[in-house]
Amino acid sequence: MTNINFFGGVDEIGGNKIRVEGKNESFFFDFGMAFSKANDYLSEFLQPRKANGILDFVELGLLPCIKGIYREDYLRHVGLSYPKEPSVDGVLISHSHVDHVAYVHHLREDIPIYLSNESYLILKALEDTGTSSFSEYLHLKKTFYMSPKVRGDGYKRTSTKIKRDIRIVEPYKKFNIGNFQIKSAPVDHSLPGASAFIVEGEEETIVYTGDLRFHGRNPELTRKFVRKQQRPIQPS
Numbered sequence: 493m494t495n496i497n498f499f500g501g502v503d504e505i506g507g508n509k510i511r512v513e514g515k516n517e518s519f520f521f522d523f524g525m526a527f528s529k530a531n532d533y534l535s536e537f538l539q540p541r542k543a544n545g546i547l548d549f550v551e552l553g554l555l556p557c558i559k560g561i562y563r564e565d566y567l568r569h570v571g572l573s574y575p576k577e578p579s580v581d582g583v584l585i586s587h588s589h590v591d592h593v594a595y596v597h598h599l600r601e602d603i604p605i606y607l608s609n610e611s612y613l614i615l616k617a618l619e620d621t622g623t624s625s626f627s628e629y630l631h632l633k634k635t636f637y638m639s640p641k642v643r644g645d646g647y648k649r650t651s652t653k654i655k656r657d658i659r660i661v662e663p664y665k666k667f668n669i670g671n672f673q674i675k676s677a678p679v680d681h682s683l684p685g686a687s688a689f690i691v692e693g694e695e696e697t698i699v700y701t702g703d704l705r706f707h708g709r710n711p712e713l714t715r716k717f718v719r720k721q722q723r724p725i726q727p728s
């Protein structure tokens with residue numbers, strides 16, 4: 493049986509973090525920021541303390557308290573344990589709006605991130621040019637590490653840049669996470685590269701739309717995706 497848990501994106505706009513669990517495998521649809529919750533506590537000049545690892549985010553209910561998904565440097569810095577293996581097998585990103593992708597920053601680098609090529613390029617631009625201290629989508633800079641100075645006494649901060657496990661998916665081309673067979677389907681939205689996902693499990697099919705529209709520049713993409721999901725009605 494497949495379990496689906498919603499850690500955001502229900503009765504609110506964005507903030508989607510939806511975990512799908514099979515017998516031996518699990519993944520998330522998106523890992524975004526919930527604007528409504530974030531606005532309750534934060535503003536442009538009032539952000540969570542980076543020095544507090546993920547604790548501010550979890551305490552304020554912005555991130556779910558789940559073992560085995562968060563980055564080692566943030567956990568270690570606040571004295572939390574870091575399991576050897578991640579507890580999820582992937583995150584499927586529907587598109588690069590922050591309410592769907594922002595909190596990828598907090599995830600371990602060994603959790604594969606599946607996304608379209610356009611979404612990858614948008615995240616690369618955001619990561620390369622962004623000024624936010626929480627925009628490590630494709631790489632992760634390990635922080636809170638010290639090493640002895642080469643000359644003289646004392647220690648200096650070190651920061652190692654590590655590549656995340658990025659997997660670019662082709663439209664309608666199957667890939668697997670455990671026993672789930674997955675395809676991405678391009679849809680129209682207000683930024684390029686938006687994708688829905690069609691997931692076939694052992695017993696059921698799950699369709700995740702992400703954000704889509706029928707009135708934009710490429711409505712035929714959305715229509716094609718919808719057409720492909722229509723099943724002939726079985727006589728009872």
Ligand SMILES: [Zn+2]
Binds near residue numbers: 587589681703
């Ligand atoms: Zn969107």
